Amino acid sequence: MQFSPGTAEMLETLMRWRRDVRHFRTDPVPAPVLARLQQAMELAPSVGNSRPWRVLLVESPALRAAVRAEFVRCNAQAAGIYEGEQAAAYARLKLAGLDNAPVQLAVFTDLTPQAGHGLGRQTMPETLEQSTAMAIHTLWLTARAENLGMGMVSILEPAAMEALFAAAPCWRFSAYLCLGWPEFTDDTPLLHRADWQKNTAMPWQIR
Ligand SMILES: Cc1cc2nc3c(=O)[nH]c(=O)nc-3n(C[C@H](O)[C@H](O)[C@H](O)COP(=O)(O)O)c2cc1C
Known part of the structure; x- marks a missing residue:
């Protein structure tokens, strides 16, 4: 497979406009689109091809309310x-x-x-969680290519999330993801827009 010259530019545009989205319209995402997102995650790399991510599609209003309550609790604590x-x-x-x-x-x-x-994770067991992060990023870019937005929520207590979803003991909570049609799009991070911080470049260092 040889990509055309415009592909890298298109990918750069996609990444520039990816952003963490927290403002969503409530209209549903059609099932075929969701299926494509699910398939895209399968394309992510993982240590030893272990594919350790386990994804729960949370539809229960009670579970959603419990996650919201957990976020409010943790966010109040974080604000401290x-x-x-x-x-x-x-x-x-x-x-x-x-x-x-x-x-x-x-x-x-x-x-x-x-x-x-x-395979591949005996010296660095954390590569399993790194693999999940890569699958999430794959999903993030694919969602944006579908004109959807995605937001990651990590202001949650892992043990509480594992209990809430009755996760198996070998499951470690990685992230909670919000997906949907964005209320607006931006090429600048929201934290930057809100003057919380400036984006800092991270240049490569030579050794
Ligand atoms: C591992 C991870 C956890 C994150 N958790 C949260 C979160 O709990 N709440 C939130 O608003 N954004 C969260 N974000 C989004 C970041 O704030 C966001 O990526 C960052 O500000 C840069 O903005 P951008 O994604 O629009 O480039 C998370 C991002 C990552 C990668």
Whole structure:
């Protein structure tokens, strides 16, 4: 397979406009689109081809409400590390799209997957969770290519999420994902727009 010269430019545009989305319209995502997203995740790399991500499509209103409550609890706790004007700025940030996102996924990592027979992860067991992160990023870019938006929510207590979803003991909570049609698109991170921080370049260092 040889890609045409415009492909890299298109990919750069896609990545520039990916963004973490927290403002969603409530209209549903058609099943065929969701199926394509699911298939795209299968294309992600993983250590020893172990494919350790376990994805729950959360439709239950009770579970969604419990996740929202857990987010509110953890976010209030997180706010406690800031003082003064920074505390006020933190309180103004929107850090999850849990109220409106029509599609919500609870993502876990199986820490003892059969697939791959342990290949590649004996010295770095964290590569399993890294693999899940790569699958999430694959999903993120694919969603954007479908004109959807996605937002990651990590302001949650892993043990509480594992209990909430009655996860198997070998499942580690990785992230909660909100997906849907964005209310608006942007090529600049929301935290940057909100003046919380400036984007910093991370140049490669030579050794
Ligand atoms: C592992 C991970 C966890 C994140 N958790 C949250 C979160 O809990 N709430 C939130 O608003 N954004 C979360 N984000 C999104 C980041 O804030 C966002 O990626 C960052 O500000 C850069 O913005 P951009 O994604 O639009 O480039 C998370 C992103 C990653 C990669």
